[in-house]
Amino acid sequence: ELSLAVATANNYLVDFAGIGGDFGIMQDFWQRTAPFIIACFAINFYLIWRGLNKGIEWFCKWAMPALIVCGIIILVRVLTLGAPAGAQEHVIYHQADAVPVAAVDAEAPRMVTAAGAQLVPMSVQGDVDSGVGFMWNPVGHRTVAALPVDADAGAEALPDGAAVQTAIAAGKAQRVVVEVGFWEALADPQTWLAAAGQIFFSLSVGLGVIVTYASYMRRDDDIALSSLTAASGNGFFEVALGGMLVIPAAFIFIPVGTIVDAGERASSLSLGFFALPGVFEHMPAGHFFGGLFFFLLFLAAVTSSLSMLQPAIAFLEEGLGLKRHASVTILGALTALGAAFVALISGNLVVLDHMDFWMANFAIFLLATVEVVLFAWVIGVDKGLRELSLGAEIPLPRWLPFLLKVVTPVFLIAIFVIWLGQQATKDKSNYFIALLENSTVQVTIGFMLLVGIFFALLVQVAVKRWQALEASGAVPVDPATSEHVAVEGGEA
Amino acid sequence: MSFGGWIIMCASVGGMTLLFGWCIWKVLSTPGSSEHLHGFEVETPDHED
Numbered sequence: 305e306l307s308l309a310v311a312t313a314n315n316y317l318v319d320f321a322g323i324g325g326d327f328g329i330m331q332d333f334w335q336r337t338a339p340f341i342i343a344c345f346a347i348n349f350y351l352i353w354r355g356l357n358k359g360i361e362w363f364c365k366w367a368m369p370a371l372i373v374c375g376i377i378i379l380v381r382v383l384t385l386g387a388p389a390g391a392q393e394h395v396i397y398h399q400a401d402a403v404p405v406a407a408v409d410a411e412a413p414r415m416v417t418a419a420g421a422q423l424v425p426m427s428v429q430g431d432v433d434s435g436v437g438f439m440w441n442p443v444g445h446r447t448v449a450a451l452p453v454d455a456d457a458g459a460e461a462l463p464d465g466a467a468v469q470t471a472i473a474a475g476k477a478q479r480v481v482v483e484v485g486f487w488e489a490l491a492d493p494q495t496w497l498a499a500a501g502q503i504f505f506s507l508s509v510g511l512g513v514i515v516t517y518a519s520y521m522r523r524d525d526d527i528a529l530s531s532l533t534a535a536s537g538n539g540f541f542e543v544a545l546g547g548m549l550v551i552p553a554a555f556i557f558i559p560v561g562t563i564v565d566a567g568e569r570a571s572s573l574s575l576g577f578f579a580l581p582g583v584f585e586h587m588p589a590g591h592f593f594g595g596l597f598f599f600l601l602f603l604a605a606v607t608s609s610l611s612m613l614q615p616a617i618a619f620l621e622e623g624l625g626l627k628r629h630a631s632v633t634i635l636g637a638l639t640a641l642g643a644a645f646v647a648l649i650s651g652n653l654v655v656l657d658h659m660d661f662w663m664a665n666f667a668i669f670l671l672a673t674v675e676v677v678l679f680a681w682v683i684g685v686d687k688g689l690r691e692l693s694l695g696a697e698i699p700l701p702r703w704l705p706f707l708l709k710v711v712t713p714v715f716l717i718a719i720f721v722i723w724l725g726q727q728a729t730k731d732k733s734n735y736f737i738a739l740l741e742n743s744t745v746q747v748t749i750g751f752m753l754l755v756g757i758f759f760a761l762l763v764q765v766a767v768k769r770w771q772a773l774e775a776s777g778a779v780p781v782d783p784a785t786s787e788h789v790a791v792e793g794g795e796a
Numbered sequence: 797m798s799f800g801g802w803i804i805m806c807a808s809v810g811g812m813t814l815l816f817g818w819c820i821w822k823v824l825s826t827p828g829s830s831e832h833l834h835g836f837e838v839e840t841p842d843h844e845d
Contacts, residue, residue: 536816544809
């Protein structure tokens with residue numbers, strides 16, 4: 305049973321996003337969803353059209369410290385919740401030989417997996433201690449398909465692996481949450497792929513956004529300390545606030561199977577929207593803090609979406625010579641088309657889930673790997689580090705070149721290859737199998753490919769236009785290096 | 797929560813908090829380094845120079 309606030313938030317998000325079925329968003333669309341979508345679009349494109357981003361960056365200079373203060377206040381409330389009304393009672397399974405007999409829950413059935421492993425249930429009360437332990441204890445959790453054992457039938461009646469496989473194929477098996485050991489959890493390449501995808505996404509590496517930020521830096525701006533501050537600030541929000549706040553709160557208020565399933569699909573975004581209303585329900589002025597927290601998160605998201613729109617705007621203006629209103633109109637239309645596709649084909653969030661996986665996990669991982677290889681091996685790590693050290697307020701460690709040249713590329717490529725191998729045997733959340741079997745997923749991938757081809761064609765047009773400008777002498781080129789030379793006192 | 801959980805939590809949360817705190821202190825204590833606020837203006841700095 306979910307608490308009233310969590311159930312209300314859950315139902316609202318399901319209706320708001322139309323998760324119940326395709327075109328579900330159209331029900332009460334103009335009253336419920338449209339105002340927020342329109343406001344979000346209007347704010348983003350008005351800011352980027354007017355070039356007012358500096359204003360919002362200034363505003364965020366105050367808003368982001370406010371977000372930290374707000375997060376710490378909510379964190380204090382989470383850590384003092386104890387076992388509130390509406391807290392969940394979880395059943396987590398263990399390998400039969402890994403727990404003492406006395407700890408086994410006699411009420412829940414024992415289970416057998418397709419590999420023939422016997423699992424025994426343990427009950428865990430959803431409270432702060434177990435929630436923080438769920439986040440930080442050196443163990444992992446995953447869901448597996450298993451069959452319940454008939455307690456009265458005796459040991460000889462245990463279903464064997466083949467029987468479980470048949471039951472899974474027939475849809476008769478249950479998915480249960482199993483605790484796995486520290487090393488087994490660490491050895492799962494999905495963990496590393498999701499972690500790398502998360503950190504690349506939140507640091508905007510592999511998206512092209514980092515190129516936007518680089519364009520607005522002066523030659524002697526301090527990149528080293530700025531990027532370390534950005535990375536550590538991101539780590540502080542995710543580890544110190546997110547890890548202490550969202551996951552323990554989720555463990556208190558949400559069934560553990562939902563949490564582990566979200567983690568396995570690397571889309572735990574909705575956990576905060578489900579779990580935090582449960583915290584605000586138990587907080588003085590909970591509506592105020594809830595509203596403030598999500599408003600500040602929205603502001604942080606606006607700065608991110610502006611940085612993602614800006615490279616495309618700059619490309620349309622500089623590559624194709626379009627005026628600001630034309631570039632904003634074209635990009636707005638394209639974004640609206642993509643957003644409408646995700647919003648309308650909304651059943652079970654299949655489209656959003658697969659777009660998120662293929663772009664925000666798969667492609668971002670590949671592109672970040674390409675960026676690292678380009679930086680370390682094509683541009684040259686020494687040349688790159690010379691740029692990095694210009695104006696740097698902190699000394700660069702001696703091991704940085706080795707890290708960038710060897711450790712990072714080898715690590716990323718190894719994780720990717722092992723992960724690809726793992727997909728061959730994975731029965732659940734397998735995005736490759738879904739790509740072969742699910743027509744909605746095929747249309748989604750087709751849509752993303754079409755957008756990619758459209759932009760590739762635009763790049764081709766832009767290159768021809770740029771070459772024509774160079775030939776006409778409008779853009780001076782150094783014949784020795786083929787690079788553009790300084791214009792009117794600016795930098796090359 | 798197990799003893800190992802406490803160790804990992806303290807190392808992770810403490811490590812990130814210390815690193816972030818040090819970075820903020822370094823930025824604020826270095827003259828001029830805290831006021832390089834760039835928005836996405838139409839002109840990039842190399843055009844403005």
